[in-house]
Amino acid sequence: MKELEDKILEKGQVLNHDVLKVDSFLNHQVDSQLMYKIGQNFYEYFKAQPITKILTVESSGIAPAVMTGLFFQVPVVFARKHRSVTMNSDIFVADVYSFTKKVNNKISISKNFLQSSDNVLIVDDFLANGQAIAGLTDIINQAEATLYGIGIVIEKTFQKGRQMVEQQQIPIKSLARIAGFQNGQVIFAEE
């Protein structure tokens, strides 16, 4: 997605070997117009699928997911993050390890909002090591729902998330794919 790549080049900050900071338009300050076009792009890519629900994780996934839900006209559910969570028969729970923050978090989704009849599209802001995707996939399996695809705003192709997703043969669309960083500059992957 050209407009997203341009925005990353213009506003993204490369912090070290593998961290890209995009909090001026995605993670803290949000560009709603861009999110709208991101939602439209995911819709164009996955619209042939019988999607009934969009899943994401709070907080940075919410904006692109809600815009995607607007185009699909289906509900969006954001998983909640917890440091710890007590056993509770009303929620699905999965583990998510954060490599950037080096903490193990739990994510949860109420059983009221994910049924075995649901056909799910996951939307998330980043794909790096794939931990959030693995946690959401775990919850989808617990619910016996069906995962139809994954829409990622920014993928870092040099980390292990892409490989994990491909092994599971889940259709994935990343709107920007970053192959690496060179002298503080973002290098995009070839299509």
Place this chain on the structure above:
Amino acid sequence: MKELEDKILEKGQVLNHDVLKVDSFLNHQVDSQLMYKIGQNFYEYFKAQPITKILTVESSGIAPAVMTGLFFQVPVVFARKHRSVTMNSDIFVADVYSFTKKVNNKISISKNFLQSSDNVLIVDDFLANGQAIAGLTDIINQAEATLYGIGIVIEKTFQKGRQMVEQQQIPIKSLARIAGFQNGQVIFAEE
């Protein structure tokens, strides 16, 4: 906003004397179509103001705020919540006490995303005791920005938030105003 009131009557759950659970369309599962119309309503009400930025608090404020930003065509900034936060010259920090969770949280916004030249519209999901609004107002004052108005999705008129806002003479628009609960039913305030 009639459609919002209808949704509250249809989907809201009254849990006790003063708690309304709306996690089927606002707080956990999100109805994007409804959020879009909520954004449109805030825009219609505040469009004469020279708004340059929408502020909210993660996570439940993000969906209505991002849709409001879509109509205003201005950036949306969501304050982050922390249990504790170390002193940091790069962020504005304020206290927010949660009456429902009975914990004192900090919220923060990067100084990069709020300037003294900014004209702010706050958008949030709930107005009850007004603690989140007070925290955001504190941050706006620290930044020496100007608060032009507050847009609330659901207001509980019987708690002290409304009074606090009116004392500060800040224009406020609540799209649904709940006067109380009777026998598990929601009673809306008269216009």
